[in-house]
Amino acid sequence: MRSKLNFSNVLSFLISALPFVIYQFMYSTMPRNIAIHYNFNDVADRFVDKSNPEVWLLCGFSFISFIIMLTLQPYFSRQFKSEKGSAIMESLPGLFTLLITLVFSIIGICFLLKA
Structure with missing residues (x-):
């Protein structure tokens, strides 16, 4: 089963690319050695x-x-199937993808801004 292209997936992709874009813009101003781990x-x-x-x-x-x-969305879609087929239940897999991608993107952006 193939995941359909929808707004939340496109937005998730754009959010996931954001740390790379910020890294490219900040690269020339970053110090030579950057901290990669904190105690x-x-x-x-x-x-x-x-x-x-x-x-x-x-x-x-x-x-x-x-x-x-994105690969787990078909599984989530089967789990959230309801008999009524409500729009909220059908959009949950995309919203989960958006939420998880956003969390990891924020972590990456915070790392870059702290560098």
Whole structure:
């Protein structure tokens, strides 16, 4: 079963691409070494070069979560089927995708802004 192209999926994709866009704009102004891990006291304890693949991975968590949620949408659609076929129940898989993508995108953006 193929997931249909709808507004929430398109919006989720755009939100998942946002950390990459911000990274590209900030790249020239970022310091050479950026903090990639913080301890419980909010003190940076691991630094990498700004072009390190780990930075791309942190930016890509939102896109990875979008892909995972997109592949799970058919399962969620079957779980939320109602006899009445209400519009709210049918839109829940797309809203879940949007919510999860938004959370991971915010995490990636906060990481970039703190760098």
